Amino acid sequence: MHRNKQDQEETERIIRQYADAVYRLAYSYVHNRSDAEDIFQEVFLRYVRRNPKLESETHCKAWLLRVTANCAKNHLNSAWKRHTVSLEETAGAVLPEEEHRLDAALRELEPHYRAVIHLYYYEGYRTEEIAKILHCKPSTIRSRLARAREKLKEMLKEEFV
Amino acid sequence: MMKETYLKMQERIQPDAALITAAVESAAKPKRRPILKYTGIAAAAACLVMVGSVPVLAANVPAFYHVLYKISPQTAELFKPVEMTCESNGIRMEVGAIYFRENTVEVYVTMQDLEADRLNMGENIVSSFRLMVPSLSEYSQSSIASCNYTGYDTEHKTLTMLLEIEVLHGELTPGDEVIFSLDHVYGEEIHWEGELDMVDLQSAVANAEFCENEELQVYALFENPEWEAYREKTQFIMLKPSAKTPTPAESVAFTGAGYRDGLLHMQMHFEELDDLNTGTVSLLKADGTRIEPLAGMYGCEDKSKIHDLTSQYTDYLFDISEEELLDCRLYGDFRKHSDNVAGDWTVTFTLPERTE
Numbered sequence: 001m002h003r004n005k006q007d008q009e010e011t012e013r014i015i016r017q018y019a020d021a022v023y024r025l026a027y028s029y030v031h032n033r034s035d036a037e038d039i040f041q042e043v044f045l046r047y048v049r050r051n052p053k054l055e056s057e058t059h060c061k062a063w064l065l066r067v068t069a070n071c072a073k074n075h076l077n078s079a080w081k082r083h084t085v086s087l088e089e090t091a092g093a094v095l096p097e098e099e100h101r102l103d104a105a106l107r108e109l110e111p112h113y114r115a116v117i118h119l120y121y122y123e124g125y126r127t128e129e130i131a132k133i134l135h136c137k138p139s140t141i142r143s144r145l146a147r148a149r150e151k152l153k154e155m156l157k158e159e160f161v
Numbered sequence: 162m163m164k165e166t167y168l169k170m171q172e173r174i175q176p177d178a179a180l181i182t183a184a185v186e187s188a189a190k191p192k193r194r195p196i197l198k199y200t201g202i203a204a205a206a207a208c209l210v211m212v213g214s215v216p217v218l219a220a221n222v223p224a225f226y227h228v229l230y231k232i233s234p235q236t237a238e239l240f241k242p243v244e245m246t247c248e249s250n251g252i253r254m255e256v257g258a259i260y261f262r263e264n265t266v267e268v269y270v271t272m273q274d275l276e277a278d279r280l281n282m283g284e285n286i287v288s289s290f291r292l293m294v295p296s297l298s299e300y301s302q303s304s305i306a307s308c309n310y311t312g313y314d315t316e317h318k319t320l321t322m323l324l325e326i327e328v329l330h331g332e333l334t335p336g337d338e339v340i341f342s343l344d345h346v347y348g349e350e351i352h353w354e355g356e357l358d359m360v361d362l363q364s365a366v367a368n369a370e371f372c373e374n375e376e377l378q379v380y381a382l383f384e385n386p387e388w389e390a391y392r393e394k395t396q397f398i399m400l401k402p403s404a405k406t407p408t409p410a411e412s413v414a415f416t417g418a419g420y421r422d423g424l425l426h427m428q429m430h431f432e433e434l435d436d437l438n439t440g441t442v443s444l445l446k447a448d449g450t451r452i453e454p455l456a457g458m459y460g461c462e463d464k465s466k467i468h469d470l471t472s473q474y475t476d477y478l479f480d481i482s483e484e485e486l487l488d489c490r491l492y493g494d495f496r497k498h499s500d501n502v503a504g505d506w507t508v509t510f511t512l513p514e515r516t517e
Contacts, residue, residue: 011188016181023176037180044184050283059352070284070309073323098166121164122171126453127385128441132350132496135287136307138383158163 007051015044018061021123022068028118029072029111042071065123066133069115076111105155113148120145249504251276254343256508257321262516264328266339270308272346272506274318279502281318282348284310287437287498288322289345295338297331308343320346335514342507347437348500353410356445357491360406360415366483369419369426370401377402377460377474380467388456391424391480399460399476400428410495412438416474424455425479425486432472433497440495442477447488454478 019040026039046067054060095103106114112134119130127145131138245256257269274280292306306326313320324341379397398421405414412432419426431438444452454477461473481489 008189012185015184015188019176019181019184023180024171024174027174037176040176040180041184041187044188048188055352058354067284070311073309074311095170098163099170102163102166103170117167118171121167134307135309140307152163156163 011048014047014060014064018064021061022064024122025065025068025115025118026072028114029069029076031107031111031114035075039068039071039075042075043068046071062129062133065119066135069134072111072115101156105152108155109148109151113144113151116141116144117148117152245508245510247506247508248275249506250502252280252502252504252506254506254508256341256510259510259513260516261333261335261512261514264333266324266326266333266512268324268326268339268341268510269311270322270324270341272320272322278318279500280320280346281313281315282346282500284313286310286320287347287350288343289347289437290324291340291342291344292324292326293340293342294326294328294333295340296333297328333512335512337512338509339512340507340509342505344503344505345435345437346502346504347498350496350498351411352494352496353408354494355409355492357408357415357442357493359408360418360491362418362486362489362491365403365415365418366420366425366486368403369417371419371421371426372399372401372460377462378464379458379460380464381459382456383459384456385453388478391455391478395422395424395478397458399458399474400426402428402430402474405430408493408495410440410493411497412436413440413493413495415491420483423480425481426476427454427479427491428474428476429493430472430474434471434473435503436497436499436501438495438497440493442494443492444479444481444486444489445492446485451492452479452481452489455480 022043023036023040026043027033027036030036030039043064047064052063054063106117109117115134116130119125119133120127125133127141128138130136130141134141247254251274253273253275255271255273257271259269260267272280280286288308290306290308306324308322308324311321311323326339377399379399382397384392400417400419402416405416407414414430414432415428416430417426417428427442427444429440429442431440441454441457443454446452456478458476458478459473460476461467461470
């Protein structure tokens with residue numbers, strides 16, 4: 001594929017701008033660094049290959065996160081699964097007690113619940129926007145959010161607010 | 162607060178600088194992915210391509226399974242082959258394989274175009290499907306399901322999707338029937354968002370009338386969490402549509418605004434519903450903050466015909482005073498799909514034994 005200098009510069013800008021968002025969503029699914037890295041590489045490889053026509057930064061981010069979710073789901077469906085690891089092992093540091101508890105609880109959640117929690121609370125998307133990213137109905141997203149909060153409350157004995 | 166803790170935790174989760182650099186360098190010179198590092202993803206992708214390469218005929222469903230087995234015995238062990246196929250509008254749909262564990266079912270579904278090449282729509286396709294699990298009929302909202310694109314085989318014009326079903330209430334057992342129906346596959350999304358500066362909100366509010374004689378019948382509602390406090394005081398009566406003011410979004414028009422029961426109704430008209438024409442409006446204040454609707458009412462002239470609707474009205478409800486409204490502009494966010502393929506595909510299959 002022939003790519004000129006301008007395309008390459010734009011691609012580099014996109015990768016650097018959205019690296020954190022893509023990586024964090026991937027991590028929310030797989031909860032380990034190694035798989036998150038695989039998914040990260042796959043997402044930007046697809047971006048380069050497909051060269052999608054994206055109208056705005058908002059659209060670009062949503063597109064990348066949608067591809068991240070698809071790649072993460074494919075990855076989880078494959079036989080080559082790694083175990084989730086604690087954030088302490090990932091971060092290489094001892095976490096404060098509160099973060100340790102929350103991390104342990106998140107590891108108990110199923111991946112698609114973690115993803116919805118992440119997109120809603122960290123990325124700040126509305127349920128309708130999450131529905132578009134994850135190709136689900138808004139009612140499905142609301143159900144997942146409610147269920148994820150319920151499960152976290154059971155484990156943490158406090159509301160996730 | 163747990164949410165604040167979560168936000169703090171995310172700051173620790175970042176890609177290494179080396180990973181980002183590697184991605185940038187790969188983008189500059191796309192090369193083959195190292196087989197060893199990406200074995201998991203590459204094998205799953207190869208598996209999907211191989212599936213598409215096998216002629217999708219009922220007699221070859223076992224071939225699907227054997228192909229899967231050759232690539233990944235572990236993955237093949239998880240999926241059980243079934244033989245379910247139907248054809249409509251020159252497109253054959255086939256249920257390829259099922260993975261049933263705990264209360265979750267994953268099903269690979271393929272669609273092969275036997276007459277043309279209509280399904281090559283990119284990975285952003287959306288399907289309009291219905292799912293019935295008769296054994297769970299006593300539970301309302303008993304399951305959630307999604308059907309997502311996983312690959313396209315250009316040689317055999319075959320689309321592969323993964324149907325995932327998660328049961329929330331009740332329990333699935335081997336032998337339970339699942340009825341999966343699909344009536345549309347939608348292509349690329351067309352998105353428009355921006356200020357609707359062609360709308361004169363003040364004039365619309367001044368001339369508002371409501372449907373006192375059910376000219377429009379409310380047949381559905383969407384609610385945001387904040388709606389709870391308003392529900393009981395609201396009557397489900399919609400604005401009487403005024404002349405359409407077209408918007409830049411195709412097949413979307415503004416048809417009125419007005420106050421009732423202390424809430425502002427903002428009405429939009431959507432045509433071409435078969436193209437999944439949807440959207441929302443919000444109010445943009447001068448300081449840039451946005452006010453989202455609390456809820457929305459969907460209405461039509463005759464709700465006995467909602468399954469054949471090609472257009473509808475939606476009243477978006479806001480809690481905002483007339484004085485505050487003076488400071489606001491209307492903002493729209495609309496989407497629809499192109500390259501739609503319609504058909505009538507239905508398969509019924511039974512769940513195999515669970516995979517441990």
